[in-house]
Amino acid sequence: MPELPEVETVRLSLEPLIVGTRISELKALHASVLIDWTNENFPGLTAEGLQITAIRRRGKYLLFDLENDLMLVAHLRMTGQFKYQQPPQALVKHDHVAFRLVSADAVESIQLIFHDTRRFGRIWLLHRSQQDRIAGLKTLGPEPHDPLLTGAILHKRLQRRAQSNLKAVLLDQTVIAGLGNIYVDESLFLSQINPTRIAGSLTLAECDRLLNNIREILTRAVHAHGTSIKDYVDALNVRGTFQYQLQVYGRGNQACNVCGQALIKTQLAGRTTVYCPHCQPLKPLQSKSR
DNA sequence: AGACACCTGTAT
DNA sequence: ATACAGGTGTCT
Numbered sequence: 001m002p003e004l005p006e007v008e009t010v011r012l013s014l015e016p017l018i019v020g021t022r023i024s025e026l027k028a029l030h031a032s033v034l035i036d037w038t039n040e041n042f043p044g045l046t047a048e049g050l051q052i053t054a055i056r057r058r059g060k061y062l063l064f065d066l067e068n069d070l071m072l073v074a075h076l077r078m079t080g081q082f083k084y085q086q087p088p089q090a091l092v093k094h095d096h097v098a099f100r101l102v103s104a105d106a107v108e109s110i111q112l113i114f115h116d117t118r119r120f121g122r123i124w125l126l127h128r129s130q131q132d133r134i135a136g137l138k139t140l141g142p143e144p145h146d147p148l149l150t151g152a153i154l155h156k157r158l159q160r161r162a163q164s165n166l167k168a169v170l171l172d173q174t175v176i177a178g179l180g181n182i183y184v185d186e187s188l189f190l191s192q193i194n195p196t197r198i199a200g201s202l203t204l205a206e207c208d209r210l211l212n213n214i215r216e217i218l219t220r221a222v223h224a225h226g227t228s229i230k231d232y233v234d235a236l237n238v239r240g241t242f243q244y245q246l247q248v249y250g251r252g253n254q255a256c257n258v259c260g261q262a263l264i265k266t267q268l269a270g271r272t273t274v275y276c277p278h279c280q281p282l283k284p285l286q287s288k289s290r
Numbered sequence: 291a292g293a294c295a296c297c298t299g300t301a302t
Numbered sequence: 303a304t305a306c307a308g309g310t311g312t313c314t
Contacts, residue, residue, distance in 0.1 A: 002308060002309090003308060003309090006308075060309080060310095075309085075310085076308095076309090077296095077308090077309050077310070078297090078298095078307070078308060078309055078310095079297090079298080079299090079307090079308085094298085116297090117297080117298055117299065118296080118297045118298050118299085118307090119296080119297055119298080120296065120297065120309065120310080121309095135311080136309095136310070136311080163291095164291075165291090168291080171309090173309090173310080180308055180309070181307095181308060181309085182308060183308095226308095227308075229307085229308070230299090230300085230307075230308080231299095231307095231308080232308070249308090269291085269292090270291095270292070270293080271309095272306085272307090
């Protein structure tokens with residue numbers, strides 16, 4: 001479920017609650033969800049007893065920095081969720097990893113649960129030096145808001161997969177980090193670019209516009225605390241509200257909010273894709289200029 | 291590039 | 303019973 005805005009919202013909700021706390025217990029309730037690499041190269045190192053010094057985000061990954069150069073890296077995939085529970089509560093179905101945290105003054109006992117119905121999500125415990133072993137993290141493309149990323153650079157990155165569907169290329173995390181099915185469709189709609197085009201066909205001007213609109217959509221979505229269609233909530237069980245601003249995602253066959261024409265629903269790159277055939281024409285309407 | 295796999299829940 | 307879901311890794 002979660003894309004960049006949802007992961008960022010989880011990060012923002014956790015940051016004031018857990019940074020500075022100490023992990024007193026880390027327990028895997030389902031073995032496959034917690035991947036512990038510390039013993040392979042750093043026998044004896046454990047997360048237990050260590051303080052959480054920061055929580056960062058890279059693409060759709062959450063990075064918890066611990067003392068002693070250890071890290072916890074988490075990916076929520078489709079239905080993963082962190083639950084901050086203070087006081088601690090009884091475990092429920094699909095709770096897979098349980099943290100007990102102790103506040104900096106050692107007074108409060110906090111429970112942090114990784115809960116995931118579909119169990120696609122993962123948490124890695126590793127030393128900083130082992131980060132590159134997470135292939136998806138190592139090969140991650142630029143952050144959409146990286147000031148070094150420009151329309152020209154996006155254009156160049158699209159050229160590397162020039163013959164592929166634009167939709168597929170924007171979903172590729174090695175091209176640009178953090179976009180998923182919702183925000184690709186919304187960004188393309190705002191940019192008036194047809195998702196069925198091949199990536200190599202975008203002009204430099206279109207890449208400038210697209211990057212600006214990706215940033216605009218992601219910024220708005222973070223301000224709205226993400227999109228909650230079904231499962232997604234932040235670490236305090238709060239739903240986002242960006243679903244009320246969606247223009248195309250989930251609106252197949254409905255009327256376009258801009259022109260009133262029926263939105264097209266199709267499959268691209270194996271994913272349901274919705275766009276407006278009038279507002280996102282294959283041939284730009286205004287391309288009379290030269 | 292595309293199919294399939296990983297899982298479970300929900301809607302039709 | 304079948305299709306589909308906010309993601310990604312692997313194998314044709």
